Amino acid sequence: MSMPAPSTGMIAEPAGAFPQIEFGRTAEGILVACVADTSFAMLPARDGRHYLATGWRIGRPMAEWKRSDFYGHAGELADEAAFRCKVAENAEHQREKRALGRREIGSTANTPWGRSQGATLYAEGVVCHSTAGHGGFHLSAERNRKVHSVLRSRGGWYEEDAGWAIVALTFPHLFTSYERRCAERTIKDSWPDAWEAIFGTILQPGESLEKDRRAFEQRHADDWIVVSAITSDQQPGFVEVVATPGGRRGAGTEERRFLVPSGEYQVGRFGFVVDEARHPVHSGPSSFIGWQGRAR
Structure with a gap:
């Protein structure tokens, strides 16, 4: 089967528009794109799937780009149309970000994550700090008073993994x-009770990671949930698992081993629930070093 010829084509945009978007293919036939200094690739995964990967300032023609130029896993892609949508979304983000006029400033401030090595000024009283290991926002006292009480941090510090979304929810124009969109998703996933209180709504199943986790734990409180798994050396074609009631851990928690056919062992969002009617208790020799010589 012949490989598609490498090609590139600029999206029709006004001359001088920022950022320019370019799509093309590598010599290996991988669909790629460039938005300013950021590069994107639709990389193949297992079972015919694809995922989004990114690169930075690849200084060669697209035909010469290689898979090793890209890193990270920015989510699964359904098809080429989904890839193009992700690229367009990034272009929109970069365009709006430039218009916001954020400014890089020097900083050596003490933060909850260590000494600041630099910061970005979003607006007066809204500063995002970077440190050697982490980072996040600091709001002035006046700005922090505008944060809803159910989400407000007493010191005005909001870490970069999830807390930043509280700042974005409070000051969306910045x-x-x-x-x-990411902030809304983060608040719903991390603080669903706060979201419901602020907006007077009830999040439905599938709308909040945290609410779904609670529902899963309540539904399977007495079921055996896997806490450790290993491909069985003793029983080919099976995965040997250690499970506990409700997936609980800690001293005194009862543990049991089960054998699960390899083809069935697909861990769900919150864990794998043992089906006692299908997955037998395993009391034979174990592939777990810590279980070798132990009774069931």
């Missing part, structure tokens, strides 16, 4: 459309 963030891009993409960032606002």
Whole structure:
């Protein structure tokens, strides 16, 4: 089967528009794109799937780009149309971000994550700090009073993994459309009770990771949930698992071993629930070093 010829084509945009978007293919036939300094690739995964990967300032023609130029896993892609949508979304984000006029400033401030090595000024009283290991926002006292009480941090510090979304929710005009969408998702997933209290709504199944986790734990409180798994050396074609009631851990928690056919062992969002009617208790020799010589 012949490989598609490498090609590139600029999206029709006004001359001088920022950022320019370019799509093309590598010599290996991988669909790629470039938005300013950021590069994207639709990389193949297992079972015919694809995922989004990114690169930075690849200084060669697209035909010469290689898979090793890209890193990270930014989510699964359904098809080429989904890839192009992700690229367009990033272009929109970069365009809006430039228009916001954020400014890099020097900083050596003490933060909850260590000494600041630099910061970005979003607006007066809204500063995002970077440190050697982590980072996040600091709000002035006046700005922090505007944060809803159910989400407010007493010291005005909001870490970069999830807490940043509280800042974006409070001051949406300082963030891009993409960032606002991410912030909404983060608040719903991390603080569903706060979201419901602020907006007077009830999040339905599938709308909040945390609410779904609670429902899963309540539904399977007495079921055996896997806490450790290993491909069985003793029983080919099976996965040997250690499970506990409700997936609980800690001293005194009862543990049991089960054998699960390898083809059935697909861990769900919150864990694998043992089906006692299908997955037998395993009391034979174990592939777990810590279980070798132990009774069931």
